[in-house]
Amino acid sequence: MRVVIDTNVLVSAALCAGKSRRVVLFVVDSEDIEWIVTEDILKEYTEVLGRAKFGLPREVLERWIELIRAKTRQILTTEEVLLPRDPMDAKFLACALSSQADYLITGDKDFSQLLRMGKTVILSVSLFDRLVVQQLI
Numbered sequence: 001m002r003v004v005i006d007t008n009v010l011v012s013a014a015l016c017a018g019k020s021r022r023v024v025l026f027v028v029d030s031e032d033i034e035w036i037v038t039e040d041i042l043k044e045y046t047e048v049l050g051r052a053k054f055g056l057p058r059e060v061l062e063r064w065i066e067l068i069r070a071k072t073r074q075i076l077t078t079e080e081v082l083l084p085r086d087p088m089d090a091k092f093l094a095c096a097l098s099s100q101a102d103y104l105i106t107g108d109k110d111f112s113q114l115l116r117m118g119k120t121v122i123l124s125v126s127l128f129d130r131l132v133v134q135q136l137i
Contacts, residue, residue: 001132002034003027004096006089006106007041007048009125014049014056014064019129023105026133028071036099037072040091075099081117096120103128 005024012020027033037045045068048054049061056064079097081090089108096104097118104122123131 001032001103002036002099002101003103003105004036004041004092004099004101004120006092006104006108007044008107009105010045010064010068011048011054012107012125014060015054019125020107023125023129023133026136028067030136035072036095036101037068037074038077038091038095039074041095042068042072042074044091093117093120103132 005027009020010024012018013024014021027035046065049056049064075095075098077091077094077098079094081093081097092104092106095101097120100118101120104117104120105125105128106122107125
């Protein structure tokens with residue numbers, strides 16, 4: 001299974017225990033799941049996690065960045081996606097389409113209009129937790 005994880009899910013996982021952290025750690029720990037990223041997504045993860053407003057201690061930030069680099073598979077996108085409402089989110093859909101990801105996991109309401117794009121099913125953290133994580137543990 002291949003998944004793409006939106007930055008908002010990763011930030012929630014890093015900041016507090018809960019469904020987002022459970023989902024991200026499930027993806028990381030599962031040998032049957034590939035966490036797919038692009039160079040732009042990796043840059044966004046690092047930049048957003050490092051924002052002062054989140055107050056992640058340096059050692060916690062470094063552990064998350066190390067985990068991301070170790071557990072993700074980077075691809076080059078072959079698809080171009082336009083999202084007029086939030087062009088910054090297009091990279092996640094392009095990554096999902098290019099990698100033929102099974103799921104895009106997001107908390108972003110801009111994706112609420114889309115349920116599927118190509119092979120990729122777009123799910124909230126709660127739905128992924130219920131439909132995938134809870135079924136496999």
